[in-house]
Amino acid sequence: MAYENIIFEKEDNIAVVTFNRPEAMNALNNQTRAEFGEAVREVEADDDIRVLILTGSGKAFVAGSDIKEFHATTPYAAHNIVRLGSIVEKLAKPVIAAVNGFCLGGGCEIAMGCDLIIASEKAKFGQPEINLGIIPGGGGTQRLQRLVGMCRAKELIFTGDIIRAEEAERIGLVNRVVAMDELMPTAREVAAKIAVKSPAALKLAKQAINKGAQMSLQDGLDYEYEMYALALSLEDKAEGVNAFLEKRAAKFVGR
Structure with missing residues (x-):
């Protein structure tokens, strides 16, 4: 445009x-x-x-x-x-x-x-x-x-x-x-x-912070854990862990 x-x-x-x-x-x-x-x-x-x-x-x-x-x-x-x-x-x-x-x-x-x-x-x-x-x-x-x-x-x-x-x-x-x-x-x-960070993890982190700010502390903590659990299922999580263990820069794809 x-x-x-x-x-x-x-x-x-x-x-x-x-x-x-x-x-x-x-x-x-x-x-x-x-x-x-x-x-x-x-x-x-x-x-x-x-x-x-x-x-x-x-x-x-x-x-x-x-x-x-x-x-x-x-x-x-x-x-x-x-x-x-x-x-x-x-x-x-x-x-x-x-x-x-x-x-x-x-x-x-x-x-x-x-x-x-x-x-x-x-x-x-x-x-x-x-x-x-x-x-x-x-x-x-x-x-x-x-x-x-x-x-x-x-x-x-x-x-x-x-x-x-x-x-x-x-x-x-x-x-x-x-x-x-x-x-x-x-x-x-x-x-x-x-x-250079994981786009998918950044999205989840932003959601956890912004939405959690509108909740009670306990509800915010519960919501954070939901986002954390989603993060554990990401391809980027596997890449990040492997890169750390292999002592190289991670190549995140956003999934």
């Missing part, structure tokens, strides 16, 4: 999707949402792609929703808006957010739906929806509190404050902060490290 508002690249086993409306700070309009959803489906369908990296062009990762379109959004229409954070969270493959700049509102919600967040020292995070007289609607109230705790989430959502990358790392919102010129090399390095 030809994209206008995103750039889709693939190199080896890694795909990179770049939000590309720099003149609008990569704000999410309807076309961008549709293109992003299609790109994620393309990643899902391509067995050669094992890790997805998301980033933005210009000074922003994604600076939120396009207010020009959002102005006309009605309560009914809101139910039909695709929650992009949920799309990446449900993707069976690992997703890394490489946050280069402003990561606000819907952009922050997308990043929080990813499995890892690597931020440049110039990145800024926030859920400023309260300043428009609304609340986060793409997962912000739920994912933020699970990442940084309820009290900190309430403070950020109630005040609409925007925080720097170092503070985001301190409170557990991002995995690490790097210099701007090291952002994509670092994201690719982490992606490459993950890409």
Whole structure:
């Protein structure tokens, strides 16, 4: 598919999707949402792609929703808006957010739906929806509190404050902060490290973590054991054990 508002690249086993409306700070309009959803489906369908990296062009990762379109959004229409954070969270493959700049509102919600967040020292995070007289609607109230705790989430959502990358790392919102010129090399390095692992085991691990987070501890432990039992039946498990015993690199096939 030809994209206008995103750039889709693939190199080896890694795909990179770049939000590309720099003149609008990569704000999410309807076309961008549709293109992003299609790109994620393309990643899902391509067995050669094992890790997805998301980033933005210009000074922003994604600076939120396009207010020009959002102005006309009605309560009914809101139910039909695709929650992009949920799309990446449900993707069976690992997703890394490489946050280069402003990561606000819907952009922050997308990043929080990813499995890892690597931020440049110039990145800024926030859920400023309260300043428009609304609340986060793409997962912000739920994912933020699970990442940084309820009290900190309430403070950020109630005040609409925007925080720097170092503070985001301190409170557990991002995995690490790097210099701007090291952002994509670092994201690719982490992606490459993950890409050589078993795709099937990564899928099971992601399911165990994400679904278990929504359960009680005991239910989560039980679900983890179900995923562990499935992992023991994989071809990749046999390959991993044999490779370890034979002192060679494993060649996982994803089954």
